[in-house]
Amino acid sequence: MIASLRGKLISKRPECLIVDVHGVGYSVQVPLTLLSDLPEEQSEIFLYIHTHVREDALLLYGFQAEDEKRIFTTLINISGIGPKTALNLLSTIPPDKFYHAINSEDVDVLCKAPGLGKKTAQRLILELREKLPSIKEKKNSVYDDTLSALVNLGYKKNIAQDALEKVHNSGISDIETLLRESLKYLTRESK
Numbered sequence: 001m002i003a004s005l006r007g008k009l010i011s012k013r014p015e016c017l018i019v020d021v022h023g024v025g026y027s028v029q030v031p032l033t034l035l036s037d038l039p040e041e042q043s044e045i046f047l048y049i050h051t052h053v054r055e056d057a058l059l060l061y062g063f064q065a066e067d068e069k070r071i072f073t074t075l076i077n078i079s080g081i082g083p084k085t086a087l088n089l090l091s092t093i094p095p096d097k098f099y100h101a102i103n104s105e106d107v108d109v110l111c112k113a114p115g116l117g118k119k120t121a122q123r124l125i126l127e128l129r130e131k132l133p134s135i136k137e138k139k140n141s142v143y144d145d146t147l148s149a150l151v152n153l154g155y156k157k158n159i160a161q162d163a164l165e166k167v168h169n170s171g172i173s174d175i176e177t178l179l180r181e182s183l184k185y186l187t188r189e190s191k
Contacts, residue, residue: 028062032091089113
C-alpha cells in the first residue's frame with residue numbers, strides 16, 4: 001500500500017493531481033480545499049496517501065495532514081459513505097470544524113457537504129463519536145495547552161479557566177485563536 005508520496009507536482013486539476021515520483025506519475029484525488037494550498041506546478045510536494053482498492057480500480061487519495069487522512073479513512077469505513085462523499089465532506093468542512101460539528105452534534109454543518117442528507121449526517125454523528133476518540137483527546141490537549149499558556153502569562157488558573165471556558169464554548173478549537181480570544185476576554189474583564 002502507498003502511505004505517502006513526495007515528488008514533483010506535474011498537474012493540479014479539481015478532479016485530481018498528478019505527482020511525479022522518480023519518473024512515475026501518480027494520479028491522486030484530493031479535497032478541493034487542498035488545491036488552493038498547493039505550490040505551483042513543477043514544485044515538490046508531500047502528501048499523506050490512502051490507497052483505496054476496488055475490484056476495478058486502484059485509487060489514491062491525498063491529504064496534507066494526517067488528521068484529514070484519519071477522518072477520511074474513518075468515514076469510508078462507515079456503511080453508506082464512500083470515498084466521494086468523504087472527499088466532499090473534507091472539501092467542504094475543515095478538520096477542526098468537522099470535529100466540532102461531531103462533538104456539538106451540529107447536523108446543519110455536516111449537511112453543507114454535497115450528497116449528505118440530514119439522516120446520514122445524524123448517523124455519522126452517532127457512529128463517529130465512538131470511532132474518533134481523538135475528538136476529546138484533541139480538545140483536551142488544545143484546551144490544556146491554552147490554559148497552561150495563560151497561566152504562564154501570569155493569570156491565575158481559575159480566572160484563566162473561566163475565560164477559556166467561555167471562549168472554548170463558542171466553538172473555537174485551535175490554540176492560536178483560543179489564546180487570542182481568551183486574552184481579549186481577560187483584558188475586557190480587568191477593565
